[in-house]
Amino acid sequence: MPEQPVAAAPRRTAPFGDTLAARVAERESQIVLGLDPDPLALWPGVIESARRRGDVPPVQLAAIAILSHCRALIDAVAPACVAVKPQLACFERFGAPGQTVLAAVLGHARDAGLLVIADGKRGDIDVSARAYAEALFGGLQTPFGAVAGLGADAVTVNPLMGRDAVEPFVAAARPRGAGVLALVRTSNPGADDVEELELASGGVVWERLARIVDELGRPGVGESGLSDVGAVVGATAPGSLARARELMPNAVFLLPGVGAQGGRVEDLRPAFAPGPAGGLVSASRSIACAYRTAGGDPAEAARAEAERLRQAARALRS
Amino acid sequence: MPEQPVAAAPRRTAPFGDTLAARVAERESQIVLGLDPDPLALWPGVIESARRRGDVPPVQLAAIAILSHCRALIDAVAPACVAVKPQLACFERFGAPGQTVLAAVLGHARDAGLLVIADGKRGDIDVSARAYAEALFGGLQTPFGAVAGLGADAVTVNPLMGRDAVEPFVAAARPRGAGVLALVRTSNPGADDVEELELASGGVVWERLARIVDELGRPGVGESGLSDVGAVVGATAPGSLARARELMPNAVFLLPGVGAQGGRVEDLRPAFAPGPAGGLVSASRSIACAYRTAGGDPAEAARAEAERLRQAARALRS
Numbered sequence: 001m002p003e004q005p006v007a008a009a010p011r012r013t014a015p016f017g018d019t020l021a022a023r024v025a026e027r028e029s030q031i032v033l034g035l036d037p038d039p040l041a042l043w044p045g046v047i048e049s050a051r052r053r054g055d056v057p058p059v060q061l062a063a064i065a066i067l068s069h070c071r072a073l074i075d076a077v078a079p080a081c082v083a084v085k086p087q088l089a090c091f092e093r094f095g096a097p098g099q100t101v102l103a104a105v106l107g108h109a110r111d112a113g114l115l116v117i118a119d120g121k122r123g124d125i126d127v128s129a130r131a132y133a134e135a136l137f138g139g140l141q142t143p144f145g146a147v148a149g150l151g152a153d154a155v156t157v158n159p160l161m162g163r164d165a166v167e168p169f170v171a172a173a174r175p176r177g178a179g180v181l182a183l184v185r186t187s188n189p190g191a192d193d194v195e196e197l198e199l200a201s202g203g204v205v206w207e208r209l210a211r212i213v214d215e216l217g218r219p220g221v222g223e224s225g226l227s228d229v230g231a232v233v234g235a236t237a238p239g240s241l242a243r244a245r246e247l248m249p250n251a252v253f254l255l256p257g258v259g260a261q262g263g264r265v266e267d268l269r270p271a272f273a274p275g276p277a278g279g280l281v282s283a284s285r286s287i288a289c290a291y292r293t294a295g296g297d298p299a300e301a302a303r304a305e306a307e308r309l310r311q312a313a314r315a316l317r318s
Numbered sequence: 319m320p321e322q323p324v325a326a327a328p329r330r331t332a333p334f335g336d337t338l339a340a341r342v343a344e345r346e347s348q349i350v351l352g353l354d355p356d357p358l359a360l361w362p363g364v365i366e367s368a369r370r371r372g373d374v375p376p377v378q379l380a381a382i383a384i385l386s387h388c389r390a391l392i393d394a395v396a397p398a399c400v401a402v403k404p405q406l407a408c409f410e411r412f413g414a415p416g417q418t419v420l421a422a423v424l425g426h427a428r429d430a431g432l433l434v435i436a437d438g439k440r441g442d443i444d445v446s447a448r449a450y451a452e453a454l455f456g457g458l459q460t461p462f463g464a465v466a467g468l469g470a471d472a473v474t475v476n477p478l479m480g481r482d483a484v485e486p487f488v489a490a491a492r493p494r495g496a497g498v499l500a501l502v503r504t505s506n507p508g509a510d511d512v513e514e515l516e517l518a519s520g521g522v523v524w525e526r527l528a529r530i531v532d533e534l535g536r537p538g539v540g541e542s543g544l545s546d547v548g549a550v551v552g553a554t555a556p557g558s559l560a561r562a563r564e565l566m567p568n569a570v571f572l573l574p575g576v577g578a579q580g581g582r583v584e585d586l587r588p589a590f591a592p593g594p595a596g597g598l599v600s601a602s603r604s605i606a607c608a609y610r611t612a613g614g615d616p617a618e619a620a621r622a623e624a625e626r627l628r629q630a631a632r633a634l635r636s
Binding site: 036039047051092119129134148161189193208209 | 437
């Protein structure tokens with residue numbers, strides 16, 4: 001297993017929206033491969049291969065297996081995708097080896113031409129928010145020299161605490177051409193508990209979140225018309241998509257919930273109003289576990305499912 | 319620097335509220351030492367000491383320095399405290415070595431008799447929420463054997479996504495006697511942007527969050543009258559504290575914002591209505607950096623400030 005330091009992505013000065021638009025055009029894909037490796041649902045052969053390492057602690061073997069699984073998955077579906085979206089929780093549960101593996105997985109994804117969206121849904125203020133941004137983007141200076149960050153091209157954040165929980169991420173992202181994707185209207189049933197609450201002033205909570213996204217993103221709109229502050233909008237609530245687009249005309253929408261959570265690509269048309277890169281269709285288990293329903297080789301089944309999603313999304317772009 | 323595996327806290331079966339109440343009584347303290355180590359604000363001598371390790375990558379030296387700093391801080395103030403609250407961001411920015419150091423710091427805190435509140439403000443659903451809970455609490459099973467978690471006694475979570483973003487943490491915490499502290503009314507100016515929005519049905523958003531906390535915590539109320547689902551309520555909004563206590567009669571309140579953010583212990587009386595452990599007063603920089611204003615030895619100044627806070631909080635308990 002490779003050791004530290006983690007690899008940093010090359011710096012860019014083009015705004016995130018333009019970089020994303022160019023990459024979507026080049027790869028002819030709006031599909032984001034979610035990486036949420038589960039040690040109990042690894043592709044066949046991965047466990048046996050890791051065990052050949054011999055007498056190594058379980059956490060190390062599990063980390064090795066996760067790395068093999070993610071590499072194989074990326075190799076299988078990269079041609080149909082524009083980005084990977086690692087779910088940070090699934091790596092964090094393996095402690096220090098998990099962090100090492102995460103960096104290696106992201107390096108592998110970049111080598112395959114994919115952007116990296118670090119999905120941690122962080123939400124904090126002040127020094128803590130800046131520390132998260134350092135961890136996920138470009139690292140930090142220390143009295144001992146520079147420490148590299150994860151080099152993410154974009155990160156997901158949680159805006160419950162307000163503007164000052166999002167601004168530090170934007171401040172860190174913008175100068176390096178990276179992006180910030182704030183939770184606005186998520187794909188889970190619990191979205192009704194808070195995000196859908198009606199406000200005394202009119203509208204619902206998530207619409208207020210959308211206005212914050214639009215406001216913070218305005219100075220970051222590139223030539224593509226897309227901003228560097230985007231929104232997570234669940235594919236399971238297609239009724240909200242048109243309204244979300246109205247409130248955030250320049251935002252990149254990250255659209256989780258297709259597949260395992262019941263969302264359908266066909267319902268996502270409003271996301272693509274600003275152009276093909278206006279919507280990023282994220283899928284994890286529906287790709288990685290496609291072989292369980294489709295049968296056959298896991299890599300082949302994953303490739304076929306990613307390609308099916310790619311074509312479905314392409315058919316919708318305006 | 320110690321290697322993996324991370325140390326797990328011993329399992330308990332007493333509910334979190336009872337464990338906390340007993341510990342607060344035993345230590346005669348409601349003070350939580352926040353750990354948010356900044357490599358540019360380490361205690362004097364720490365940098366020189368780390369440099370003596372010789373030709374080691376910056377990330378390793380920084381991690382060693384962070385560990386020394388946190389150990390010294392814990393040694394200085396532990397007698398005046400009941401728990402530590404590591405800000406996960408400040409360790410995550412050091413990648414894999416940061417995770418190793420975090421585990422070592424928490425082991426040191428436990429050896430000093432302190433509980434551990436992992437402050438990550440995680441908020442996600444389904445497999446992702448469960449993975450975070452595995453990382454922060456008791457680990458997980460893999461085909462290679464058990465992988466240890468961080469063994470936290472409590473964690474902070476973000477409830478923006480609704481009940482299903484909190485429930486998986488409660489489900490993981492309750493059987494092991496751990497606790498979950500959800501953001502309700504935070505200490506930052508941005509709290510006005512979302513948490514303080516007025517609802518069409520009456521009340522404001524944070525009051526709805528408080529109701530969720532109360533509801534999820536009810537099955538977890540111990541003999542102490544305190545629940546295992548608590549709330550983060552900023553010490554900078556003392557006007558909200560009485561209302562928060564009304565809505566969450568059994569919740570442990572984690573009260574950040576004292577000191578650097580302007581909150582005063584004297585304003586926190588309503589938090590302690592259910593008993594001395596009803597409120598946990600969290601302070602980070604006001605303790606670690608006390609020597610900058612008080613002068614003298616950093617450890618002595620930190621100890622004095624922690625003791626001052628301890629006595630101020632003790633004077634308020636009902």
